[in-house]
Amino acid sequence: MMIRKRILSLTVALGLSAVALSACSSGAPGADAPVPTGTVAGAPSWCGPKQITLGLLDGFGGNSWRLITTAAGADEVKKCPSVTKYEYADGQGDTQKSISDIQGMVAKGVNALVVFPDAGEAMLPALRSAYQAGVVTVPYRVNPGGKDGVDYDAWIGADFSQDGTNWANWIEKNLPDGGNILFMSGPKGNSQGEDEYNAMTGILDPAKYKFVGETPFEPTNWDPALSQQVLTAAIAKNPKIDVIVSDFGPSLLGALPEFQKSGRSIPALVTSDGNSLGCFYEQNKAANPDFKMMTVATGNDNVRLAVQYAVAKATGGQLPSTTKFEAPIFEDSVSSTPNPVECKSDLPGDIFLSAEMPAADQAALLKK
């Protein structure tokens, strides 16, 4: 709820400043003919007066996180009446289809494209050709390579080092005497895990805090079965694990009980949120005295910032002040700031309470 308030106040602040700044909207070189600038009454400041068609493209739309993210994108688009037409395409995990989706939308004459480039650099040529055709092109979350203003308008990436910083700060505060940290991330060599690790090691004193297991992280492919096997081995090998860091919390649900099987308490867990994880915490905190939990938002709202940027650029609205999505801290079982751990046990486990979209709406989305 705090996040919604924060976003609301941010929007209001931006709206006020927009009145002063509307005359000098910063158009990057290489964009097409200058668009009229200004604001639309009753709409956010990023919504300019020029009427446009917007396309939202997903590389792979087939899981609950993506469903909620897509719906969040569509919801953000609705806030701006200047977007007269909205289209969506799902690449279904197929790079070829994702590329032809972009080309198809450009051919149909959309003015702005927001793209989740799952295939990474393989998507760059398609993004570049859309940008060169004069379409406002905004890839988000996954880095497609290339440069802002050369290959596309702007990449609205997630700042994963911010997650690492948030985690490290929490660890320093709650375990001031140091401890053993087990960091689990996705496939070997993924840049998200590496960014997070580098941010953490930049803050934590190596004399006090020791990363056990493979560095920068234990590869788990974000797979629950593999996570379980890795954690089992780590528990057996390390008599003392004080903190588990994971960048995909819900994948640990089956693995965490391994501690109890070994007669140990689940240790502190710093990770990303998920309703199932919140409920797991509530059910297990009593039996596990060392189990504390802090989460950062899983980042469904990354798409909103990308939509705001694309709409602002194409309609002549006020550009957002940042092109990096920083996931806010969501839950903290120790300080309860900004939120205590949340569990909605009557709703599905795979919704994300950190998202701006209300929990009931997310649940309805997944029931479909």
Added chain:
Amino acid sequence: MYAMERQVSGLKRPSRRASKGLITVGVALVILLVASGLLAPSSLSQGAVLGMLPFASVLAVVGLGQMLVVQQGGIDLSVPGAVSLAIVIVSRIPNGDNALLVPAILLAFGFAAAAGLLNGFLVGRLGLNAIIATLGTNALLFAAVLGISGGSPTTTTRLLQSVAGGLSFGVPNSVFFAAAVAVVVILLVKKTVAGRRFEAIGANPVAARATGLRVRVHQMAAYVWGQMLYCIAGILLAGITAQPTAFQGNTYLIPAVAVVVLGGTSLLGGRGFPLATVVAAVFLSQLDQFNLAVGVPYAVRTLVQAAALAVGVALYTIDWSRVRARFGSSTRSTKPKPTPSPA
């Protein structure tokens, strides 16, 4: 190809001696356990073993299913889709409601039977190549996975978590399920008339047809039984992992074939070695745990698994007496003329 005898078998009463596969994989397991004790004692701690056994159980059940198909000279590459579909059905349909778990499990078995019949029809009746047919079925199964789940199977019901993932008498429940499956497979294949026919057909379909056995029916049955076992494995895995992904079965494609081969069942069909297959599943799972405990990098872990499979295949398929003869013959004057190998 059918004219070739696949398995040399005498007319004597079957001996009580352990099979070559069981001895090989049993010795390998003992060596691995000794190595674990010496190099990575933590991999033999109570917690590590209790963590390893559920996955070994799932692998054993999948392996037994694959073994039945391999016995008929086939191979089933629809394992990933079958396991994933079972997981998705038993998680997504109840959606947290324990009361719906049993109907969901029945539905999963229904789908498994349909997939098995399809595989059996394509391979046994139409005579399609097993690799192609089962790969196609795998794609169909994944379509069902995505259709039902939209890509995410959600959290498993509490009941299934406690039944499949819990402990009884200090032993993971999944071990009891796997043991029960193994006993049923052993009894059916080794002690019933139908089971003996099944093995005989696998060993030599042409001779079996000549004696009036219904070869096609048995070949089809192998795929159906296989699917049933993958379904059981998927249900167990859903309970063990608590919040599975929709593609959880993907990691079982290679290991399912590996345990069959390591257990000594010939990829050309014939006798099956269920007990050795189960031991091989424990071996592969402990090998994973050992690698993790020793702390070898991820890349090496993958290599070790591949090497285990290669060694397993080499042990049983290379004609070692011929290799010995070739190297030994270089000193002799009369070199035996090499004949083309069936493998």
